[in-house]
Structures are given as C-alpha cells and as structure tokens.
Amino acid sequence: MKYGKQNTGASIPRRTVLKSGAALIGSAAFGFPLLGNAQSDPIKIGHLTPMTGFLGALGDYAVMGIRLAAEQINAGGGLLGRKLEVISEDSVNPQVASSKAQRMIERDRVMALMGEISSASALAISQVAARNKILFLNTGARSDTLRGKDCNRYTFHIDIPVTVMVNAAGEALARDGLIKGKKIYALTADYLFGHDLSAAVRKFVKAHDGTIIGDELVATDVTDFSPYLLKIRQARPDVVACNLAGNQVTNFVKQYAEFGLQYPIAGFNLNTADAWAAGAGNLSGIWPTVWHHKLRTPGSEAFVAEFTKKYNKIPENHAWIEYISLRILAQAITETKSTDTDKLIAYLESGAQFDILKARKAYFRPWDHQLMQEAYPFTVMPPDQVKGPQDFLVFGDPVPAPDQSLEVLAPPKSENTCVM
Amino acid sequence: MEFVFFLEQAVNGLVLGGYYLLLALGLSLIFSVGGIVNLAHGAFYAIGAYVSLEVMRHLGFGGSIVITPVLVALLGILFERFLLRRFYTADPILSLLVTFALAMVVEQAIRMIWGASPLPSTMPAAFKGSVAIGDFLFSRYRLFILLVVLLVMTGIWLLLHKTPFGRVIRAGVQKPDMVAALGIRLQPYMTAIVMLGVATAALGGVLFGPIAVVHPAMGSEIMTVAFVVVIIGGLGSFWGVVLAAMLVGVVRGITIYFESAAGEASMYVLMFLVLMFRPRGLLGKRIERFE
Numbered sequence: 001m002k003y004g005k006q007n008t009g010a011s012i013p014r015r016t017v018l019k020s021g022a023a024l025i026g027s028a029a030f031g032f033p034l035l036g037n038a039q040s041d042p043i044k045i046g047h048l049t050p051m052t053g054f055l056g057a058l059g060d061y062a063v064m065g066i067r068l069a070a071e072q073i074n075a076g077g078g079l080l081g082r083k084l085e086v087i088s089e090d091s092v093n094p095q096v097a098s099s100k101a102q103r104m105i106e107r108d109r110v111m112a113l114m115g116e117i118s119s120a121s122a123l124a125i126s127q128v129a130a131r132n133k134i135l136f137l138n139t140g141a142r143s144d145t146l147r148g149k150d151c152n153r154y155t156f157h158i159d160i161p162v163t164v165m166v167n168a169a170g171e172a173l174a175r176d177g178l179i180k181g182k183k184i185y186a187l188t189a190d191y192l193f194g195h196d197l198s199a200a201v202r203k204f205v206k207a208h209d210g211t212i213i214g215d216e217l218v219a220t221d222v223t224d225f226s227p228y229l230l231k232i233r234q235a236r237p238d239v240v241a242c243n244l245a246g247n248q249v250t251n252f253v254k255q256y257a258e259f260g261l262q263y264p265i266a267g268f269n270l271n272t273a274d275a276w277a278a279g280a281g282n283l284s285g286i287w288p289t290v291w292h293h294k295l296r297t298p299g300s301e302a303f304v305a306e307f308t309k310k311y312n313k314i315p316e317n318h319a320w321i322e323y324i325s326l327r328i329l330a331q332a333i334t335e336t337k338s339t340d341t342d343k344l345i346a347y348l349e350s351g352a353q354f355d356i357l358k359a360r361k362a363y364f365r366p367w368d369h370q371l372m373q374e375a376y377p378f379t380v381m382p383p384d385q386v387k388g389p390q391d392f393l394v395f396g397d398p399v400p401a402p403d404q405s406l407e408v409l410a411p412p413k414s415e416n417t418c419v420m
Numbered sequence: 421m422e423f424v425f426f427l428e429q430a431v432n433g434l435v436l437g438g439y440y441l442l443l444a445l446g447l448s449l450i451f452s453v454g455g456i457v458n459l460a461h462g463a464f465y466a467i468g469a470y471v472s473l474e475v476m477r478h479l480g481f482g483g484s485i486v487i488t489p490v491l492v493a494l495l496g497i498l499f500e501r502f503l504l505r506r507f508y509t510a511d512p513i514l515s516l517l518v519t520f521a522l523a524m525v526v527e528q529a530i531r532m533i534w535g536a537s538p539l540p541s542t543m544p545a546a547f548k549g550s551v552a553i554g555d556f557l558f559s560r561y562r563l564f565i566l567l568v569v570l571l572v573m574t575g576i577w578l579l580l581h582k583t584p585f586g587r588v589i590r591a592g593v594q595k596p597d598m599v600a601a602l603g604i605r606l607q608p609y610m611t612a613i614v615m616l617g618v619a620t621a622a623l624g625g626v627l628f629g630p631i632a633v634v635h636p637a638m639g640s641e642i643m644t645v646a647f648v649v650v651i652i653g654g655l656g657s658f659w660g661v662v663l664a665a666m667l668v669g670v671v672r673g674i675t676i677y678f679e680s681a682a683g684e685a686s687m688y689v690l691m692f693l694v695l696m697f698r699p700r701g702l703l704g705k706r707i708e709r710f711e
Contacts, residue, residue: 057537217680227433247538250538251633254631281542
C-alpha cells in the first residue's frame, strides 16, 4: 500500500499546523519594551539586558538595579537640570540586541547605551555603538575578548573579566591544592563567554601544573546534565571545573548533587541569584564574585537597605552592577557638565575615581577601558550551619589584597591585544 | 571498558526518555483527539512545578506528586471548557494562536505571582545520591521518576485500551462522525482527555522541578522536545510516542558520549531522518479527521 499517496490530503494540513506551531515558539523569543514614553528633553539612556532565556533571571535584577539608581538621581534633581530617563528592553540575542540598539540610537535618540550580561550580545551592541560613535557601558558581560581583540574606543567594561574571575577563584583553589598535579574535567558553555572562560581556565591550570583531561561543550539550552555527569564519572577526574553560565550552572550543580558525585567543583562563574536558586545542600565548590550583599561598607549597606525596601528582596551582583554603572555615567555627566560622547570618554579615561560601594574606589584603565576593582571568592556553608534560603554562602576577603595593586589579577598589557 | 561507557549512556538515555514521554504524551493525546496543537502544554508543566512548591510546603513531596496534577487537571477543565472547546472545528491557526497567547499569559502571570528569579526547589534527602547496578550508575531520584512514569503510562494505556471510556476515545480519534451518529457526545470525553493531558505535564513539572531550575520560562524550554517526540512518534499512536521518547533520549545520550557539542542537535537530525523516510512518524496512523 502506498500510504504516502492516500495520505497526502490528510497529512499536509496537520504538518502545516505543527510548523506554524514551531514558528510561534520561535517568535516567543522576542521580548517587549518595559519602559518608554518621551518627556520634554530628558537625558535618555538605552538599557539592554536579557530578560528572558537562560540569563533572564539575572537581567531582571539588572533592571531593578538601574531603576533604583535612576529614581535616586531624579529625586536629587536629575543631571544638569534635566531628568534622566532609562529605557530598558529585553536584548534577547545578539541579532535582536543589535537592532534594538540601533533603533534606540535612531528613534529614541539615546545619548548612551548600557547593559548586557550575555557576552555575545554585548559584542553586537559594542559594534553598533562604535559605528554610531556613541558611548556603551558594558555592565555585566565578562568575556575577555570584549576588552581584548574586540575592544573599541566607545565601549567601557564594568564587570570583572573572565581572567580575573579565573584568577580570583583559581588562587583559592591552588591554595587548597586542587590544581597542581590534578586531573581536571571541564564543562563549558557553548558560546562566546564559555569559550573565553575555558581558554582562561586552561591557561591558569597549565601555569599551575594541572592537567585538563576533558572539556565538554554544553549548549546554553541544556536542562538535563545526566549524560555529562556520566562522562565525568567515567573519566574519574580529581576536580570538576564548571565554565557554565546562567541557568546552566544551577541545573548542573543541582544534578551534580542529585547524582551524588564527590569530586570537588572548581566554579569560575556563578551569580548570586543562580546560587540561591541552586539551594543550600545542592551547591558546593569555590566560586568568584564581583560583589555580594554582605559587604560591610557604608555604601553597600545603604544600597542593600534601599533595594530591599523598594523590591522586598535582597539585591544580587547584577542589581549592584547596573546601579553603580548608572552612577558612574551620572558622575561623568556631572563632572564634564556635558553629554558629549568625546568629553565623557576623555573623563572616563582620565583615571577618575568612582565610589562603587566597595572598600576601595575603582577606575578605568585607559588602554582597555576595563574598570579596576576588587573581587571576592566564596564558598558554601556546611549543611548544619545554613541559616536560610539566601544565607548559605561564605564570602572571602577581597582580592587583590588591600596592599596590592588593583591590576594584579587582570591581564597585563603584554597579554592583551586591545588596540583602540 | 569503553563499550560499558557507551552502554551506560544508552541506558541513561532510556531513563531520560521516560521523562520525555511524560511531557509528550499529553501533547499527543490532546492533538490526536481534539486536533488541537496545544502550545500552552509547557505552561501547565511550569504551573505544575510552581504549584508543587506551594503544595510541598504543606503536604510534603509525596503529597505534591498526587495533589498537584489533580489541581492542574481542574485548571484543565476551565481550559477546555472556555478556550479549547471553541476551536475544535475552527481554522487550526486560531487554536495555535490562542494556546500560544495562553502560554505567554501564564509565563507572565508566574512572573507576577512568584517573581522572575528562579526559586530553589529540592528533593527529599532520601532520594539524593546514586546507585550502581552492575557497571551502570543511576541517580536514585531518576529511578524513582522512571517508576512513576511507568505507573502513569500503564494506567493511561489501560484506560485507553481496556475501558469503555478508552473505546469511545479511540473511536473518536478515527471516526468522530460515526461516534456522533451513534449518539455519543465527544465533548465530555474531550474534557477528560485535556485534564489527563495537562495533569501529565504538571506531573512532569513536579518531578523535574527538584533537579532543574524552576523559573517562569521553564515551560517553553520543554515544548521543543515534546514536539519533536510527538512528530517522530507519529500522531495518534500511544506506542509511537513511547518509542520516540526512548529513541530521542538514547540518541541524545550516545551523541553526547561521542561529541558533546552536538547533543541538542541530535534530536532534530533524528526527526529529519524519520520524516524523510516515514513522513507520518514511526507508528503514526492515518487519521481522517480535521482536514
């Protein structure tokens, strides 16, 4: 029987239905603007960050952080006597991020772009910024290449780069004897950021006499890690290196605990929100962070109090970074009494100091536009000491130590290919 | 030794296939009987995971496995009565749009009720860890999931093949006009099928919540794989979906064993090959309805 022929009439509409279904699922990826509406002559900032997808939970914190900063600035009279208006939108993916950035410049006439967590989208926006000669503050994307071979004059980077994260956690790991002479098995997020992180980890491990015995690329939409966990166990490593990102990290640590694997985890990228989502009892290992809510500085304590009052939740590192980034831009505008891109760049490159709510003030390196600041390693409390669902992390002392230069963990000029 | 590793991945793929089956079967049921592609299927999975967190607080994990799917099935009544029922005979694009919209509304509603940040969820301590059976390592919790899936599937199979209820459903899939001519109203049966479909999705959310990230967009994450399984299995076939779920799980595991970066692409290649050589899916039946 030739079922194909008989079936033609029946099967095509059904398949068309399924196809349209798939197309609809695809279009779900597009986000919608959160804020909008022009007023008379405000200073406009275009803010792009992922609000959906595997980084969406972090982007949500970023939006809350920047809103708080904008409210405080406007409550204090705005900037140069003008109101500050932040237009936040979901950046979705590099293509959408790029077209939204272009649209914000052309239609909304923003004076600067800010935001991002995804390194791939940040790269796309930074190219749009350079083409249009407009300032872009890359707040949360950490890939080294953004401040290396892909750097440009119009883009400044706030978050610590991959190399600093690896060095910050790596020093702690090396001290615990988890690198030298050890076999390390890595899982790497399969996009720009993960590849960069993997390269930095390889370099660090090699320099400290360890061996990478496996490195698995994991797609960003993976939710089931069981085949990877079996591969890890089959390889019997001494340490598992986690070069994953966003929800991936949470999925991975939960399923690692589920399978009860005992190899220590060397994590190089974990945001506080992802750590909370993993839950006490699931998370283990040593990780780096750029900021944490238990930092005992007057600035951080005030920020945590204000944020908690407004949103009824504790801020995490992406809320903080968006908050201080807008304040850095505000300081530049106030000091130069201008919204002119060239003047702002000159000010940011001048070595001006910024209060970023940490013990030490921060400044941009003029040649790669990277903000120099402290970072912190953290670990997890033993199960019997856990105090609450968001209170099970133990944060270490800042690195670099107070008597060291802020630049010791960052890639030196000799290793950085950035040419503006 | 190498072969054992290979086999271990294949066996693990079967376990994972059980979970895929749970996600895909409801989608397939509602499509086979009602002719509606339910793009909101993932939303019920997400609702299951979130409601489960609330139920667990009062009734524990065991209570949640039973109560949560029942609660979501009740939502399924409203879903069928007020939305789906209007679209059985309408242009299929309308039901696609309405269920797609519902998926977005649910995702945003979850964001408004529970917040955008992922919620911590954890399994009972007794399930943590793994057991080695022979050379193979199994997560204790996944063996438990597999057991639940087997029970549920056996139940659904018996319901569809050994009860008067199932006879009407199967007749309705093949010859709805004939069923109507015999004086049987299919609508109450359809309500029951939708309840069953969304309850299995919710059960998936309850079971997978403790080992995945519970976040508002979790529903759309599982839609793709559920679709792929339904298409590979063939519409209207119980065993087709079972076979396809296992196949997708095993092929993914084996692909990751050889080349991890290709893991997620493997199911699409599989779908492509199946559709090339067997356009109606592995065990798809000819259905002369809804054209």
